[in-house]
Amino acid sequence: xxxxxxxxxxxxxxxxxxxxxxxxxxxxxxxxxxxxxxxxxxxxxxxxxxxxxxxxxxxxxxxxxxxxxxxxxxxxxxxxxxxxxxxxxxxxxxxxxxxxxxxxxxxxxxxxxxxxxxxxxxxxxxxxxxxxxxxxxxxxxxxxxxxxxxxxxxxxxxxx
Amino acid sequence: xxxxxxxxxxxxxxxxxxxxxxxxxxxxxxxxxxxxxxxxxxxxxxxxxxxxxxxxxxxxxxxxxxxxxxxxxxxxxxxxxxxxxxxxxxxxxxxxxxxxxxxxxxxxxxxxxxxxxxxxxxxxxxxxxxxxx
Numbered sequence: 001x002x003x004x005x006x007x008x009x010x011x012x013x014x015x016x017x018x019x020x021x022x023x024x025x026x027x028x029x030x031x032x033x034x035x036x037x038x039x040x041x042x043x044x045x046x047x048x049x050x051x052x053x054x055x056x057x058x059x060x061x062x063x064x065x066x067x068x069x070x071x072x073x074x075x076x077x078x079x080x081x082x083x084x085x086x087x088x089x090x091x092x093x094x095x096x097x098x099x100x101x102x103x104x105x106x107x108x109x110x111x112x113x114x115x116x117x118x119x120x121x122x123x124x125x126x127x128x129x130x131x132x133x134x135x136x137x138x139x140x141x142x143x144x145x146x147x148x149x150x151x152x153x154x155x156x157x158x159x160x
Numbered sequence: 161x162x163x164x165x166x167x168x169x170x171x172x173x174x175x176x177x178x179x180x181x182x183x184x185x186x187x188x189x190x191x192x193x194x195x196x197x198x199x200x201x202x203x204x205x206x207x208x209x210x211x212x213x214x215x216x217x218x219x220x221x222x223x224x225x226x227x228x229x230x231x232x233x234x235x236x237x238x239x240x241x242x243x244x245x246x247x248x249x250x251x252x253x254x255x256x257x258x259x260x261x262x263x264x265x266x267x268x269x270x271x272x273x274x275x276x277x278x279x280x281x282x283x284x285x286x287x288x289x290x291x292x293x
Contacts, residue, residue, distance in 0.1 A: 003263045004270035024281035025291070031274060034267070049202055049215045056182075056217045057171035064166040073163045083288045090291075111237050111255065113199040120169055123177070133200070134259035140266050 002104050004031055006136040009147035010104055011097050016150045020158050022093040023151075029075065029097020036074060037065035067119050071098040108133050181218050181249070184242040192244035200257065203234045211248075214238060225251030235260040 011030035015023050041062045048054040064070030075094040079087045106115060109129030116125050177183070181198070184191035198221070201214040212227040213220040214236065223238055230236070240251040283290045 003266035004274075005266045008270055008274070022291070024277075027274070031270070035271070039271075045216065048217075049204060049219065053219060056175060057168075059217055060171045060174045061167040063174075064170045065163070070163065070166055073166065077163060081289045083285075083290055086291055110199045111239060112197055120166065120173075123173070134257060134263050137259045137262045137266065 002108065002136040003140050004034055005140040005144050007031060007034070007101055007104060009140070009143040011100050012147040012151050013143075014100050016154050020154045022089055025090050025093040026097040026100075029094035030101045031097075032074060032078070032094065033066045033071060033098055033101050037062045037070075063116075064119060066102075067116055068102070069119065069121075071095065071102070074098075107131050108135070181221055181242070184244075185218075185247060188242075188244040188247060191242050194242045196238075196240055196242055196249055198236075198238040198249070200235055200237060200260075203230050203232055203236060206230060206232065222246065222248040223251050224248050225254055229256065234258075 007030045008027055011027045012023065015026050041059050044054055044058045048059060065074050072095060075091050075098060078094055079091040082090045102115070102117075106126070106128050107130045109127055109131065110133055112125075114125035114127030114129075116123060118124065175182075181196055184194055184196065198214055198216070201216045201221075203212055204215040204220055205213040206227050207213065207222075209227055210224060212223050212225075212230055214223055215221065223240065224243070225238070225240065235257040237255040237257065238249060238251050239253040240249040242248075243250050281292050283292050
């Protein structure tokens with residue numbers, strides 16, 4: 001996973017170039033895979049390593065929420081919390097944000113431990129291995145500033 | 161239900177796969193020399209200059225390889241081979257991840273920022289989320 005500032009900034013820039021509607025939902029969608037998959041896996045992992053041994057499942061059960069099939073189900077589940085009139089738009093924007101998230105993560109390399117894109121239909125992993133897993137740290141803040149400038153410009157265009 | 165089922169299926173599939181260090185421990189003699197990969201594991205003990213331990217899903221996996229520059233809590237990726245005699249991993253390559261804490265801090269900042277801004281864009285009305293603006 002790239003850091004979440006990079007993910008959020010990338011989502012804003014993608015949205016700025018493709019229509020400025022439901023941006024917060026799109027950004028929420030791009031944060032969701034890590035919030036619902038990586039965060040609980042990291043927390044249970046820290047507990048397992050530093051406090052008390054947990055069953056392996058406690059750390060691995062979250063992984064499908066960072067894979068296309070799980071993301072689609074997650075987007076559907078989350079859109080059910082919204083009022084009926086916006087559910088369709090919320091679903092597609094959440095899913096779009098998740099797709100941007102996955103596309104960014106796929107650029108990374110983990111020395112062969114890639115992403116299971118077709119789980120549960122296939123166990124084959126994939127990643128493009130173009131950048132290291134921490135490479136985004138160096139450009140996350142400049143990217144966030146750029147996203148902020150672009151967002152303000154698009155917001156004022158939308159208002160005017 | 162589908163999401164929970166998918167998660168349980170993934171956990172069971174991961175455990176049943178006959179690869180990795182856990183599989184090597186189940187049948188060490190058959191797995192002697194097998195190639196292993198430990199992406200982003202935590203250093204939990206430094207035994208000496210040539211032996212350290214890493215943890216993630218499995219705790220305290222002994223790694224035979226230089227521990228130079230390592231300290232407890234560091235994140236490393238280790239590639240190596242399983243040695244059945246002492247159940248250790250003979251490291252052929254080690255990649256350090258010194259920027260891992262910075263990446264975690266950036267992600268935590270993003271989550272705090274998102275949490276602070278969320279009420280500006282989402283509201284709760286009659287038990288349903290409503291888009292604002």
